[in-house]
Amino acid sequence: MFAFLKRQPERPRIAQIRRLTLFATLGQRELRVVDGLLHDRHYLRDEIVFDQGEEGQALYVVLSGSVLICRQGEPVAGRIAVIAAGTPFGELALLENVPRAAQARAAEDCVLAALSRADFTRLFETHGAIASKIALQLARDLGQKLVARHVAMESRPL
């Protein structure tokens, strides 16, 4: 009679989210809560995700394809990084109400999952444990990006 209350098998969508580094530490139930907050967006190659200087309202995770991070309007000369599938970008907008530091545009056709700042902030109020786990993963990701950038600058020829 109460079969509808029983644990449900992991859906392909949940399995897809679990593979993303940002949500890797979440349990299945927690992933279902997060799934309800994510918005999938489809971008064509060269389409702009956000502009440098724009007020950010969401963080993105690349589900498929890749995204180019560059200086505003300089996709070749101003190239900063290419974000591969499974990696988040635009995370500073989630932590603080700051302008986007660079432009993001689709390097190829891609699908992105967006998590809005408002939903993330509310997650801290309603599901503190989930929000803390995401924040910890975010901090790890930012740390790795910082180290990679530092190493890249150190190894640059003088």
Add this chain to the structure above:
Amino acid sequence: MKKTPSGFGPLTWLTTIVITTLLLVAATKALWLVVPFLLAIILYYLLYPIVLRLILGGVAREAAAALVAGGVTVLAVAIMIPLVPWLIAQSVSGEETLFRYLEGGRVLIDRTLLALESQFAFLKRLDFHAEMSRKATEFGNVFVQKQLADALNGAATWLPSLLLAPFFAFFFLRDGRQFVTLLLNEVPNAFFERTIYMVDRVNATARNYFQGLLKLTVIDSLLLAFGLWLIGIPGALLLGVIAAIFEWVPVVGMILGCVLVVLVAAADFPNDPWVVYAVVALFVAVRMLDNFLFIPLTIGRSIQMHPLPTVLMVFIGGAVAGVAGLILALPLAGVVSAVVGTAAGIVYDPRLRARNRFAKALQLRRATADLSP
């Protein structure tokens, strides 16, 4: 930095006022639908945290929504079962009680006018007491025979539709998020972040307003009940709750609540005018506490509009849609202003529109790639 729009110019104010007024006029035509819809929204914001807890506990969203909405319906029925016979018993003596309170009010006015005449001779020369008494009697007759009867008939017509409230609340709880997702799916990528900002503002406005309103009602109920109990008014808790609910009507709600309790006090304590004065003083004190302490702490700045269009909207709401307009004007104007503000932000941002045109051109190029001769 290109700021997401939060400020409003005169044109957006005007658009907000016009759209809100049209929506209020439409609301008056379908009050039987608007009232349960409004209650369902309040229920949604009250029950949504419980649904989230259940989802985290492993229950599927659909089942969680059904459990919570069903639980509230069962609880409401359980409360109504003993309450209905009591209400029917009360309604038998209801008419007698109503006339007793109206008579109490008439006597109070009568005595106050006589006291005024004895103080001011010019009032006596104008025959102020007789004239005002005649007008009060006329108003009383019209009020009971026409307005009160019409109001009761109207309420009886749409009262069964209140059963729609838990039904609506269930669908809001189950599909509310899906509705937002469907809405956002229709939005072009260029406007996506502006739209999630708008959705959040609409959600925050409605949630903060209705949750704040409920908190304010509880605080005012307790304060008024305690004060009335100290004064010695019978049924202090019930009167406190009713007067606090009257405050859902901005501006005039508190006055109506005060008049109601004054009528009870005047009828129950006909020879003690100080009880009436104490009641009025209590309502003034609670109003001041509300204005300076409780409203900022509860409803606060949930309606992010300038005070001028806000007050204007309340009066327009009352003029075009009566009591329903007074109650709905502020939350509706808050929601409409969020939508209009976002739309204006997109219309006035050439970069966003250019990005949208660019995305469309990319789509067109992709769609026609193999069609060139």
